[in-house]
Amino acid sequence: LATAGTDVAVDFLHDFEKAVTLISRFPETGSPKYGYEPSLAGIRFWPMKKFPFLIFYIETEHQIDVWRVIHGNMDITADINDPDSLP
Template sequence: MKALPPVIPRAQARRDVDQALEHYLREQAVPAALGFIDALEQAYAQIARHPATGSPRYAHELDLPGLRSWPLKRYPYLVFYVARSDHIDVWRVLHERRDMPAWLHPDAPSASDSDPQG
């Protein structure tokens, strides 16, 4: 059986997750924060098993070949990633109400590590 590729979040994706957890903890919603982590782990497992199942919508909109998104179950967040030959490159974990093109575009502020080709 072939080993699953590792899922490797970029620094910005880790910051996105930290911000989401801080939000839930600020609201004193510890069960929601724990559920968010579980949902994120499930999403990472899914994209490791089946990288092509994510939506390519934003890849087309932004002309970023290979970029896909996968929703978290029961949480309003999307995992944005690119499947590489040896790993899954998690680019961002964004709330679905964000202006995705603005947050995902390589020229966006604080997106210095966000080149999906990279």
């Protein structure tokens, strides 16, 4: 994204906002997946539509915490289960 230009960055933000709006309305819509760390119980993810990124989030009693946005080609399991990267 850094070299793609302003139009792509704005498009990314719009896509992200749409995904987060959907997640906030229907938090159970995301797939429960990944995470072997006990502190990640309940983590879900939702794919962005126009970009190959996954939004990882945890639903709490009063809010949705977006934990991380990860490119779909990354080693997601290793990244999610790294204890040094926990929220």
